Amino acid sequence: MRWLNEGKLRVSYGDLGNQYGADGTAYSEWYPYQQVVTGVSTMPIGNVQTRGLAQTNLANPLLRWEKVNMLNLGVDFAFLNNRLSVTADWFNKRTIDIQLKVPQPDVLGLEVPDQNAGNVSNKGWEISLGWNDHIQDFTYGLTAQLSDVRNRVEDLGGAPPVLDNRIRQVGYPIDAFYGYRTDGLAQEADFTKDATTGALTPKFAIFDADLGKVAPGDLKYRDLNGDGKITADKDREVIGNAFPRYTYSLRGNMGWKNIDFSFFLQGVGKGNGYVGSIGIHTFQAYGSYPQEVHRDHWTPENTDAWYPRFTFLDTRNTTARQSDYWLQNAAYLRLKNIQIGYTLPSRWLSKARIQRLRAYVSADNLLTKTKFFYAYDPETVTTSGGEYPQIKTVVFGINVNFK
Amino acid sequence: MHRPYILFGILVILASSIAGCTKDFLNRSALDAITSEQFWKTEAQLKLAVNGCYDYLKGKNVVDMENLGDNTIYPPLSDYLNISTGNYDFTLGTLNSEWVNQYKGIRRCNHFLENYKKAQGIKDATMNQYAGEVRFLRAFLYSYLSFFFGDVPLVTNTLNIGDEQVYGPRTPRATVVDFILQQLDSAAVELPVSYGAADLGRITKGAALGWKSRVALFYGRYDVAEAAAKAVMDLNQYQLYSNGNTATSYNELFTQKGKLAGGANKETMLARLYLLNVSMHNMSREAQVPDQTARFNPTKSLVDAYLCTDGMPVEKSPLYNEAAQTAYGDVFKNRDPRMQQTILTPGARWGGKDDGDADANPADIYNLPKFNSDKKGCVTATGYYFTKYVDIAAVATYNKDPNDIHIMRYAEVLLNYAEAREMQGKLTQADLDISINLLRDRVGMHHMIISELNNWGMDLREEIRRERRIELALEGQRYFDLLRWKKGALLAQDVKGMKKAFIPDYMQPYVAAVPVDAGGYMIINSNRRFADPKNYLWPIPLTQVQRNIDLGQNPGWE
Numbered sequence: 001m002r003w004l005n006e007g008k009l010r011v012s013y014g015d016l017g018n019q020y021g022a023d024g025t026a027y028s029e030w031y032p033y034q035q036v037v038t039g040v041s042t043m044p045i046g047n048v049q050t051r052g053l054a055q056t057n058l059a060n061p062l063l064r065w066e067k068v069n070m071l072n073l074g075v076d077f078a079f080l081n082n083r084l085s086v087t088a089d090w091f092n093k094r095t096i097d098i099q100l101k102v103p104q105p106d107v108l109g110l111e112v113p114d115q116n117a118g119n120v121s122n123k124g125w126e127i128s129l130g131w132n133d134h135i136q137d138f139t140y141g142l143t144a145q146l147s148d149v150r151n152r153v154e155d156l157g158g159a160p161p162v163l164d165n166r167i168r169q170v171g172y173p174i175d176a177f178y179g180y181r182t183d184g185l186a187q188e189a190d191f192t193k194d195a196t197t198g199a200l201t202p203k204f205a206i207f208d209a210d211l212g213k214v215a216p217g218d219l220k221y222r223d224l225n226g227d228g229k230i231t232a233d234k235d236r237e238v239i240g241n242a243f244p245r246y247t248y249s250l251r252g253n254m255g256w257k258n259i260d261f262s263f264f265l266q267g268v269g270k271g272n273g274y275v276g277s278i279g280i281h282t283f284q285a286y287g288s289y290p291q292e293v294h295r296d297h298w299t300p301e302n303t304d305a306w307y308p309r310f311t312f313l314d315t316r317n318t319t320a321r322q323s324d325y326w327l328q329n330a331a332y333l334r335l336k337n338i339q340i341g342y343t344l345p346s347r348w349l350s351k352a353r354i355q356r357l358r359a360y361v362s363a364d365n366l367l368t369k370t371k372f373f374y375a376y377d378p379e380t381v382t383t384s385g386g387e388y389p390q391i392k393t394v395v396f397g398i399n400v401n402f403k
Numbered sequence: 404m405h406r407p408y409i410l411f412g413i414l415v416i417l418a419s420s421i422a423g424c425t426k427d428f429l430n431r432s433a434l435d436a437i438t439s440e441q442f443w444k445t446e447a448q449l450k451l452a453v454n455g456c457y458d459y460l461k462g463k464n465v466v467d468m469e470n471l472g473d474n475t476i477y478p479p480l481s482d483y484l485n486i487s488t489g490n491y492d493f494t495l496g497t498l499n500s501e502w503v504n505q506y507k508g509i510r511r512c513n514h515f516l517e518n519y520k521k522a523q524g525i526k527d528a529t530m531n532q533y534a535g536e537v538r539f540l541r542a543f544l545y546s547y548l549s550f551f552f553g554d555v556p557l558v559t560n561t562l563n564i565g566d567e568q569v570y571g572p573r574t575p576r577a578t579v580v581d582f583i584l585q586q587l588d589s590a591a592v593e594l595p596v597s598y599g600a601a602d603l604g605r606i607t608k609g610a611a612l613g614w615k616s617r618v619a620l621f622y623g624r625y626d627v628a629e630a631a632a633k634a635v636m637d638l639n640q641y642q643l644y645s646n647g648n649t650a651t652s653y654n655e656l657f658t659q660k661g662k663l664a665g666g667a668n669k670e671t672m673l674a675r676l677y678l679l680n681v682s683m684h685n686m687s688r689e690a691q692v693p694d695q696t697a698r699f700n701p702t703k704s705l706v707d708a709y710l711c712t713d714g715m716p717v718e719k720s721p722l723y724n725e726a727a728q729t730a731y732g733d734v735f736k737n738r739d740p741r742m743q744q745t746i747l748t749p750g751a752r753w754g755g756k757d758d759g760d761a762d763a764n765p766a767d768i769y770n771l772p773k774f775n776s777d778k779k780g781c782v783t784a785t786g787y788y789f790t791k792y793v794d795i796a797a798v799a800t801y802n803k804d805p806n807d808i809h810i811m812r813y814a815e816v817l818l819n820y821a822e823a824r825e826m827q828g829k830l831t832q833a834d835l836d837i838s839i840n841l842l843r844d845r846v847g848m849h850h851m852i853i854s855e856l857n858n859w860g861m862d863l864r865e866e867i868r869r870e871r872r873i874e875l876a877l878e879g880q881r882y883f884d885l886l887r888w889k890k891g892a893l894l895a896q897d898v899k900g901m902k903k904a905f906i907p908d909y910m911q912p913y914v915a916a917v918p919v920d921a922g923g924y925m926i927i928n929s930n931r932r933f934a935d936p937k938n939y940l941w942p943i944p945l946t947q948v949q950r951n952i953d954l955g956q957n958p959g960w961e
Contacts, residue, residue: 031432031433031436034432034433034438035438035439036433036436036437036438036439037436037437037438037439037442037452038435038436038437040455040458041458042454042455042456042457042458043457043458043460043462043604043675043676043682044604044676044677044678044681044682045454045457045602045603045604045605045676046600046601046602046603046604047600047603047604047664047676047678048678049678049681049682050454050457051451051454052451052452052453052454052455052456052457052458053437053442053448053451053452053454053455054452054455054456054458054511054514055439055511055514058563058564060564103950104564104569104950105569105570105947105950105951105954106499106502106503106506106507106946106947106950107506107556107558107562107568107569107571107951108506108510108562108563108564108569109506109507109508109509109510109511109513109558109561109562110507110510112564113564115564160949160950163949207492208492209485209490209491209492209494209495210490211490211930211932212490212930213490213930231492232492232493232494232945233945233948233949312479313479
């Protein structure tokens with residue numbers, strides 16, 4: 001076949017053991033299978049520093065490795081004199097007996113151990129297209145890649161779901177964002193005003209605990225079950241997924257005579273993130289200072305504000321009450337690297353006993369297009385601030401090879 | 404030629420080492436900890452296990468719980484304030500942390516009580532003492548659980564994942580209380596009356612009996628409370644702390660001079676001990692923090708509760724004429740001497756730096772309340788500050804206060820006795836003279852005399868309750884007293900401070916936004932509510948309900 005230069009069909013299957021839990025770290029205890037007593041702090045007895053011994057963690061003598069089995073189907077093709085290459089993969093990675101700390105009712109009285117409690121699957125595919133060619137002196141190549149993974153909790157070993165700001169529930173991605181739905185900021189029209197006292201009564205459902213505190217400029221939480229009030233047990237649902245979907249990249253290189261040029265674009269098509277605490281809020285805690293963006297907070301004159309009204313030491317409107325209002329869109333496109341170089345003709349250099357001299361300019365993270373909260377990196381999807389950001393660098397360089 | 408032999412040799416070594424692996428090869432014993440099999444053998448181990456249980460004896464947290472009641476307020480949001488206002492729900496963090504912490508302590512105690520008898524060759528008296536200490540601590544933890552939540556799962560053995568009891572329902576409150584009282588009886592038998600210096604701070608027989616009187620009083624078992632209190636009195640082990648000076652004795656008890664380690668304090672029966680550079684808290688600083696708002700601000704309600712020196716309340720006494728008052732200091736005149744030993748009075752020493760006088764210079768003597776937050780002195784929300792539990796030297800430091808936290812004092816036992824007698828209709832003047840009037844003698848206060856109260860049209864029960872409030876102010880008991888007296892409605896009232904007109908003109912701009920009531924007193928906190936029966940119990944925390952649906956929910960919180 002003249003049009004086909006290469007054709008390959010790949011099938012692989014592997015069964016592996018893994019001692020790193022779902023959170024990617026090894027055991028938090030050194031001997032998770034063994035009941036031990038360890039030193040604990042206590043009250044000074046007899047007017048001297050006193051230590052005690054106690055069991056603090058429950059042991060799990062049945063703890064085993066996680067098993068990972070992975071099925072991969074793939075094809076590699078090269079067409080048109082190897083100018084076009086295509087690689088496609090489909091995989092199904094199943095982690096069985098995954099090590100999780102399954103929360104227990106706290107009457108148990110100890111920290112719970114890791115348990116082999118459940119299965120998680122990662123199904124996905126990956127396509128890569130490459131094109132390499134030249135037009136006389138001009139050589140160029142492009143490689144595009146697109147992949148997607150879907151993470152799903154298949155089984156929790158019969159344990160009840162963990163319902164916190166990140167949930168573990170069968171049928172959802174592991175540690176999906178869980179929280180309230182919102183309907184934007186409350187306006188004065190959302191309240192009825194008592195003609196005599198001037199007291200405002202919200203027309204929308206609120207938390208029972210917030211009675212008397214809700215005012216225009218506060219977040220309006222949505223009453224999902226329609227019982228007229230917002231409650232933590234009945235008005236929350238899965239609002240986002242921390243796993244990036246549709247990761248893609250495009251790599252290109254070109255050369256003409258002594259000039260070379262390359263770039264690398266990467267990005268995520270769909271994903272969620274969460275910037276919390278002092279990363280995005282102000283005045284909700286001591287030492288939480290306003291940022292430039294907080295100028296756009298709700299006031300009676302600025303009713304279409306991004307940020308709710310200012311309150312002090314009050315977390316009712318913040319990410320402490322996790323809601324879709326603060327959910328970040330973590331999709332992005334980033335020019336990860338771009339480089340241009342010039343190699344001096346060798347005839348100019350031979351007298352200096354130089355084999356090759358290339359001067360170049362290279363830049364990392366030059367451009368990022370994203371709707372993620374301004375100061376933070378969409379590659380770090382959850383943060384409370386305090387992360388060192390991705391830095392933009394521009395490098396001017398010379399490579400010299402001596403003879 | 405040699406190569407095959409080397410290969411063969413390696414194979415032999417490998418094969419023999421694999422064969423040498425027994426099944427236990429991978430199950431190594433912990434090298435950094437003691438395994439359960441090695442434990443519960445020696446007296447030293449038992450003692451260390453007992454010591455571990457003391458970690459759950461409440462400390463400074465006891466004083467913080469005063470914020471649940473109506474004696475003090477710290478206006479910025481705090482969980483205790485939220486509970487006090489009634490504006491909270493089952494997501495509140497404190498609910499769950501109290502639940503989790505008490506059960507952690509209970510587990511530790513259960514673990515001990517299940518295993519300590521495995522140790523051999525230890526004297527009976529020692530074994531009994533250890534068991535009594537742990538039994539008391541478990542009962543102590545269950546007391547708070549039942550005070551807070553009512554019915555709670557009664558777990559008296561160690562649980563494991565998979566045990567049915569982990570997902571069990573709650574035990575009725577009365578059953579839990581029976582268990583607590585019975586355990587305290589056992590502990591009282593097992594425990595010694597006192598210890599040598601090396602065991603200072605351990606639970607005593609008196610503590611077990613005294614705690615029993617508090618729990619019995621809470622649940623209206625007055626005969627039990629009376630008998631337990633009387634048993635403490637008959638031990639002749641305790642006496643009210645005094646330095647001979649009625650003007651300072653009461654206050655001094657809550658300073659480092661009253662530390663149990665000093666030896667002068669024969670009044671405190673149960674305390675969380677603190678030790679400089681080892682275990683410290685932040686109480687003194689929080690009361691008079693020199694660059695922020697005090698975390699404890701006495702309320703008008705507390706200030707008004709102090710009797711006048713003639714034994715009459717401010718509404719009746721000729722020594723007190725509210726209408727004629729012209730200055731802040733007038734409020735403090737002719738009052739129960741405990742007032743100025745509890746609430747900072749003009750002319751007293753303090754650690755709060757600049758007060759509310761005209762200048763902005765630090766002062767050792769307090770004169771006027773400060774409302775402007777300029778970081779130069781301690782700001783008050785209500786116009787009042789505490790001096791009780793304040794060690795002036797510790798105000799300037801952060802988290803370096805080594806003062807003991809007094810969980811139970813002999814004074815309380817005397818109050819328990821008087822109250823339990825009165826509730827049964829048995830209270831006599833002689834009873835008052837061996838209880839409440841001892842408290843009044845310490846501070847040089849007019850005696851409580853039943854005939855006098857009758858003549859003045861004062862209610863004996865109310866006066867006994869007032870005495871308790873005054874004597875135990877800032878000791879974390881007020882909220883629990885209000886609950887058992889069914890006085891929750893008091894928590895629904897606005898929290899007020901001083902009369903605004905007494906604030907000097909230069910300070911007025913800083914209180915301009917604070918509303919006042921009809922009498923001109925500042926309203927610090929409003930929009931409060933207390934529903935009966937809902938607010939007499941805390942809701943079962945969301946986290947626990949989600950993990951075990953069979954816990955159910957308390958009335959009004961569903």
